[in-house]
Structures are given as C-alpha cells and as structure tokens.
Amino acid sequence: MPAPIRLRELIRTIRTARTQAEEREMIQKECAAIRSSFREEDNTYRCRNVAKLLYMHMLGYPAHFGQLECLKLIASQKFTDKRIGYLGAMLLLDERQDVHLLMTNCIKNDLNHSTQYVQGLSLCTLGCMGSSEMCRDLAGEVEKLLKTSNSYLRKKAALCAVHVIRKVPELMEMFLPATKNLLSEKNHGEILHTSVVLLTEMCERSPDMLSHFRKLVPQLVRILKNLIMSGYSPEHDVSGISDPFLQVRILRLLRILGKGDDDSSEAMNDILAQVATNTETSKNVGNAILYETVLTIMDIKSESGLRVLAINILGRFLLNNDKNIRYVALTSLLKTVQTDHNAVQRHRSTIVDCLKDLDVSIKRRAMELSFALVNGNNIRGMMKELLYFLDSCDPDFKADCASGIFLAAEKYAPSKRWHIDTVMRVLTTAGSYVRDDSVPNLIQLITNSVEMHAYTVQRLYKALLDDISQQPLVQVASWCIGEYGDLLVSGQCEEEEPIQVDALEDEVLDVLEGLLVSNLSTPVTRAYSLTAIMKLSTRFSSVNRIKKVVSIYGSSIDVELQQRAVEYNALFKKYDHMSPNIAVITIHATNSTEADMTEFVFQAAVPKTFQLQLLSPSSNVVPALNQGSVTQVIRVLNPQKQQLRMRIKLTYTHKGSPVQDLAEVNNFPPQSWQ
C-alpha cells in the first residue's frame, strides 16, 4: 500500500479544487483512504493522517472517526505523535464527546513525564478543555506542578489551576498552600503574570480568599512600582512600556482587592496616581494601562482627587483620534455616570459631539450616555441634539432613542407646550419606530394636559394631512380628533399663535374615512379611526354621514372592525330618539377688573332629567381689563324636553385670594329646550 500523501500535499491539492463539489469529492476520497489506514492500525502514518483530518475538519467536514486515533497518538511515546494527538484532542474531543474521559490516564502520565515539553502539552490540553471529572481526577497533579521549581511548568500549572477552579470551584482550597510564595521576589519574573491571574480567579470566586489575599496589596504595589521605574527590558517591552500585560493584570487584581476596603484602597492610592500621570499615551498600549487604571480608581474607595483624575483621563480619551479609545471612554463613563454624575457632566458637550461619530457602537454609547446626563437644567439644549440625532440616526437606534426622549421629556419637560411639541416632533420624524406601548402613554399625557387639547389636536390634524404612513402618529391623532374634534373645528386655541387650521366637519371626516380605506393603515389604526368617527357623532352635526360609514363597516371582513361597527350601530339605534335634543351652550367669561382671574373653573349642575357635558375650557385665566375671554362649550341633553334650569358655580383666584360665586340661570330662551 503506498504511503498516505503528506499533509502539505493534500492541502495543495484541495486548494486546486475549483468548485465546492470538486473539493467534497477530493475530501471524501482522502477520508476513505484515511479510514482504511486507521482500520489497519498503522502506527507510522497515524500522525500524518490525523493532521490531514484536522485540516479537513477546519474546512467544515466531519472528523469524528478520528477521535480514537487522537487518543492513540497521545498514548504514543513519540513527541511528534503526542503533539498532533493533543492538538486533535483539543479540536475534536471536548467534554461533550463520550471518549473524552479516556484521555485522563494519558494526561496523568504525561503530567509526570520526564520531558517538560510533554508535561506542557498535557497541562495545556487539561487547562484548555478538561471536563469537571477530569479536573477532579487530576487536580492533585496540577497542584504538585504548581510547587515545582521549574518556572516553565509552574506558569502553565497556574493557568491550568485557573481552569480547574472554573470547572470545579470546590477544589479552590487545595491550591491555597501553593499560592504562598507565588509573588515572592525569589521567583523568576516569568511566573508573575500567571500567578496574578490565578490569584485574581481565586479572589473573584471566594470572599474568604479575597480577605486572605488582601495582605498582598503592598507586594503588588511594589511590583507595579518596579515595573514603572525599571529600566528598559527588551524582552517584556511593548513600545517603550515595561510588561504592559502584567501591569494591566496587577491593576485588575488591585481593583478586586481594594473594592470596599478602605485600608487597601489607601495603600494603592499613590501608585494609581503615579500610573495615571506617568504612562505614555501615544500608543494603544499606554492607553490600555490607563484604561485599566481608571477602572480600578472608579471601583475602589479612592479619594475624590483621584476620581476626578480618572474622569479627566476619560474626558481626554473622548478627544482621542483613535476611535477605539473613544469607545472605551464612553463605555466607562456610562458605568460611572450615576456615581460621579457632576464630574461626567463636565464632558457633556464632547459626549454629545460623539452622537455624530461614524461608528455605530460609538453612536449608541453616546446616545445612552446623553440620556443619562439629561437633567432639568440642560433639557432644552440636550433635547435639541437628541431630536437632531433621531432624525438622522440608523433605524436600529430609532426605537430606543424615541423611548429615551419620551422618558426624558416626561421627567424634565419645562412646560406642557414644550412637552407636546417634543412628542409631536418624535411622532412626525420617527413615528413608525415608536414602540406600541407609547401610544396609550401619549394619549394619557395628552388627556392630562387639559390646557393643551386644542393646540394638540390641531397640530396632530395638520400632521395627518401631510403623512398617514406612520402608524403610532396616526393612532394618537385619530384618538385626539375623536376626543377633541369640536375644538378642532371651532378653531379656538389657547396659544398666542394659533395654528391656522381651517377644518370643517366634512374635511375632518374625510381624513378619518381616508384612514379606514388606506393600504397604509394597520388593523389597529383602522379600529382607532372608526372609534374616532363614532365619537364625533356626539360632537359634530353630520351624524347621518357618520351613521352611514359605521353601518358600512358592519360587514367588514376585519372582525375587530365589524364588531365595533355593529356595536356602534346599536348605540345609534338606542339613542336615536335622543339626538335632536341636545342644546349647545357656549359661555364667555370676561373680567373688567385690573387683576387677572387665575385658576378659573366653571361648573354647572342641571336637574335630574337632564344630562350635562362640559367640554374643555379654552383656558383657565381670564385676563384683566377685558383683554380676552375664556370660552367653554356646554352640551345639554334634554330627552324629556323639560324647561332648562342651571345652577352655576365660578371659582377663581383674584389678587391672591380665592373667590367663589354661585348663581342660578333660569332664563334660557324656550327654543333651547323645546
């Protein structure tokens, strides 16, 4: 039988395949050859065959039939076999495979091998993918190696121990004795990094370990100091900085040890300040150390000067050309914005500028941070920026941005009008991205803004005339028109500059009916507009038109609409005899005194057989010296056609004192109730 082809030759051959099918054919052929070679228990070429299998596995082809072969390679005495065998194990034999545990014995033997590179292979395999069971079986061996004087093995054993602890936390205790001298000066610097990683893992997992290792703080501080002060060490140097990887790890361990502990935090205060001020910032590596330092400062009980120093570093990061640096700055600021709110506020304008960044992740963070920084003082300015951002941002952001704006507006709106305007702006620019639950919330908001009803419905109506595609906008608008349609057609407005909306009843009904038939309207929207039309039957005079529309939808194929229409039809029939008997009375209140009447409220009561409906007043301030009036519409239902009598009560505040006025009105003209 000819020797199986070499690995590199196979790779070369497979790469010549021009199509997926051709490749698959080559692979299948080679797999067949490999399978028969395995069946023949060929020791010589097993290594070569498994290596080829691993290559094909990387291309995405199944390789499970090589699992046992990996075990055989691991058990071989040849180093070259073991190397490929362990690699194969790591790629094909994770703990989910049945044969995984079969490795245990081999690994145990190799952990005690005479050659350190073999020991290294087994430590690596165990430390990368050993199962809990395997870890339990072999923890003792790892612990032994943790105490060896061979630093090559000791550093690997430390990381292997980390994996063991992750898989079987109860075993942590057994490694404690071995950690005793890990950081001592006697050791070569080589094991420092992995020692710190092991200590970190233990402290993160166990509060007892954490208290136990707090005593290491002075030692860690000393090591860090030496790193910074030491001369050039070419082996560990990166862009002029001594062993940045170790520096970062020490800073992280210090963070864990200093958190919540005054003494430890104090002990590390100076070194943190030193690292923060002396680290070279021209390259990424220096900034990586600064970043870790900032994280540590923010987490421990550092003095305020140090915290401000940290926030300022983040502020400088925000101005860095490197977007990676800007990104981590925003992330960190987001974490500290609650605790160090004022310090972060100082960088608000830089943060807001990041809304215009080209990078999506940066924009998102800037947006989150901006919302966290909004308060009563900066609401107007911030909202301007955020609305601008909403206009131009990616669709992915719009929903979150809109929600954020609504929340901020609710909390800090300087005036009701500003609030409604902001809500309108969001609905018109990002109306299709607004969340479904916003619609009822907005309706609630509008209902509660009593003085703004006319303004709101007029603006919403105008928006509808422009665009009926954004469903949340359309739904809120329909609801408002249904509720405040009378204010819409009467054209009255509380605001100084009325919106100039000339809306006749028929035009309004045209718009609402348009929504019912439009393809753009969702079923929910149609339901809203049908209900609105129905409600207008008590506010508008074109009742017959409304009746007609409602009866048409009684046979709609949309079940929801059909049900509503049928029920509304029934309502019509029930109150048919009542409708002609509605008297509409408009009151005008004027004030000739020299002081305004504020908090003006008009109330009325009628005899039992009548029904009274008071619509919203145009305002609750009656200006002094006849400079304006408050109008309010009263609708009186008089089914028994009795003589209309009314008791009225006026309450208002005049020159600081509350005033109450009662009267009876009995002189309504007969036409109003006959």
Next chain:
Amino acid sequence: MRFMLLFSRQGKLRLQKWYTATAERDKKKMVRELMQVVLARKPKMCSFLEWRDLKIVYKRYASLYFCCAVEEQDNELITLEVIHRFVELLDKYFGSVCELDIIFNFEKAYFILDEFLMGGEIQDTSKKSVLKAIEQADLLQEVSLNLKHKMA
C-alpha cells in the same frame, strides 16, 4: 477570552480556538454569524463590537482577520495588544508571515498559540521565552523523527 478565530476576507476559517465547551453545530453557527458581522464592518469603524452577550475585539492584518470574544470585565485595549503579540510571534517564527504560511502550517500556528495562551490567558509575557519554547519543542520533534528513521 472565550474563543479566537482567524479568517480570511473571503470568509474562510484558518484557525479556531475555543476556551469554553461548545457543541460542534453551535460553533459552526457562531463562526458563520460572526464572520458575517465582522466582514461587513467598514475600515473606519472601531475594533470593538457587541455581539450576542459577548464583547468582540477584532483586527485585520493583511488578508487575515484576528477575532477574539472576551468577557464583560476584560480590557478591550489590552486584548488588541494580545492579538498583536500573537501576530508578532507568528511573524518571528515564519519570517514575515503571510496567510499562506498559516494555511499550510496550521498545526504550527496552533502550537504557537498554545504556547502563548492557555485557557484564554497569557502564559508568558516575554516574546523571547515563547519563541524559545517553540524552538525547543520543534527540535524535540526532529529528534523523535530522526530516532524513528534510525530504528526503521
């Protein structure tokens, strides 16, 4: 670190190292998805992104993307340095490394990675030390092969 992937601009996987136990089909799915996400990134964008519940750090070196998934508490900036150190090791070993080296010598690339990182953590922060260990192991491999020939 949860895993590291090396892949080409055409979406061909060149190396995959998983530091957590994951089912084979989940690995395939994640690799496919992540490759798509990273390859869609524009050159001016930053090297970090959020994907599922992980932080992804990636950097492109010539035709290869080096992509790591790290934990919430990991420092992204130092991860970039970790990636860079790995590239330097490959470069020193292969002498001006290029994608073809990784393709034809993938097992060696794994050996280097496994000498540099274990369980996602750095074993030795000295470049020299890692390269020396690989060199010695290669020598040992030679010796064991020579022995075989002697016996044959």
